[in-house]
Amino acid sequence: MNIHEYQAKELFDKFGVPSPEGIVAHTAAEAKAAAEKLAGTGDLVVKAQVHAGGRGKGTFKNGFKGGVHLVKTADEAAEIAGKMIGQTLVTHQTGEDGKLVNQVMIARGVDIAKEYYLAILMDRATERPVIVASTEGGVNIEDVAENTPEKILNLGVHPLAGLQPFQIRKLCAALGFAGDQAKAFAKLLKALFKLFLDCDCSMVEINPLVVTPDGDVLALDAKFDFDANALYRHPDIEALRDPSEEDPREVEASKYDLNYIGLDGNIACLVNGAGLAMATMDIIKFSGGEPANFLDVGGGATKEQVTNAFKIILGDPKVKGILVNIFGGIMDCDIIAHGIVEACKEVDLKLPLVVRLEGNNVAAGKKTLAESGVNLIAADDLSDAAKKAVAAIA
């Protein structure tokens, strides 16, 4: 799960990670009030709030250029905010559909002496949080890793011992921080590490981390990712979720405990189990088709789940056919068969439907399908199912 920049700033404030002052605004009037509140010395920045990078170089569909603007006055802030809010911003990360901007952040402009990169992520290989830091900030860190790997420092933190003072000293030495700056960096890093653990982050990335001409160390922009498995113990973070940033079909699917991810093809699939769901997408492609989605109905799918899964699949206008692949290990195939039949009747399915059933009580399941009167194509195995699905939409 991702969050907005202004929400990240709220988390930073809560944990004591220094970042430039900023206020979120949902209307031009709010933007003006926020700018007046922040007014003092120097410029302000108006930043469109969307879950995508490349905002500064993006273009709004109304022709307005740039999702990040420097402004001098509150009136100017209101004017710029008015051109962003309610408009759709297209950046290299949003795809051509772009993202609707519902709010902007008005932030105090910061003079930058030098930019750095700082991230903490949960590393699966070493099974511990790893701090990643570089003197090359403000640029794509993957390019730095590719071209100048010696400029990236990776530092694992023992899960039980926690962040040690020597590790902070090591980072300061590598980044060239000394004196008050080293103290400021140490304070920021300790706060950030606590935030990372306390909030069950899977990643927090500050790019850039900046040092100002006055010597302050500030997090200028942040990207968060949270461990979805841990959200149950963080209702405050769960509340930061912005459904308008997500595929509406995925939001709908999550209501029924279905795991759905929309893709670009035209053969929809409905499968039990994540591995088999991925493999079903693969075999559709292998057989010459294009999968429209990943959909795992889980190990114990109910009739309601199957019906809702069909509705979500059919909500995608690109879908021309459906492949149901169930390996009913523990699940009784006959129960699934009844679910499919009722779902087809309820949604009045007109598209070709290929069903592959295997596993527990499969004979009864196949009989139920055959006698249902539902127009479907039965398949013997995985390969047969994929071939029939591809042929059915040709």
Add this chain to the structure above:
Amino acid sequence: MSILVDPDTKVLIQGITGGFGGRHAQLSLDYGTQVVAGVTPGKGGQKFSDTVPVFDTVDQAVQETGATVSAIFVPPPFAGDAILEAVDAGVDLVVCITEGIPVADMMRVRAAMQGAPTRLIGPNCPGVVTPGTGPDSHGGCRIGIAPGYIHKKGSVGVVSRSGTLTYEAVWQTTQLGLGQSTCVGIGGDPINGTSHLDILKLFNEDPETESIIMIGEIGGSAEEEAAAWAKDHCKKPMAAFIAGATAPPGRRMGHAGAIISGGKGTAEAKKEALAEAGIAVAESPSDMGATLAKLLGK
């Protein structure tokens, strides 16, 4: 022989009085597995299915029954504690079926297990099955949630991250008449107890295992590490499949571990690494069994 468990293995089940744990405990009993104890705090003294004693602690269950393996079916918030309780009681093997344990919990559990003799399989896994010789492979040791009847006693070792995709491979090898020595689902989480490589090493030393099917998926680098080892050390013919060739980068495909990030962990790179190690890679998931059979000249 087989690996990890055999028909004589005594199994206890943590969370046996829950709906999910109870259902699968019963299916294991029906399969002929030696389920000797259950553990649910506060329910000690009860009997599961009229025969299996329930204890308050894993320690008591082990002392009283001699169980050497624990299967965990407790909900995610309590699963880390349950794993460490089993480790503390000194069982040889913990199989954690629970899906949805926070990564940070598993990180601490794994660190706390350092130096303990107990092996952990999972979490978020279908479990371990060593098929028996009875009808529909009954009389074997079934730990977890896999359907028993799709197995057949035989010579193929199966290791996989995924549940239903494992069943697919098992079913294919059963239909081809090859059967399985032991099937191990290591789980789909980013941090788990036992890797593909750990299981490969066990299969390599197991006289009953004559060939191996390894099923992987996008994300991480466990399959590449297993392949690098297999290239020089694996004595047995190996076939493999990697799921997720069509998965878009940056999206978690169901399993918490199944995600391509920063251009790493793609199906293509994994398949290349496997092929380079001399492992026969099935392009289609429907050909896992056939790819192995071809390799064996059958």
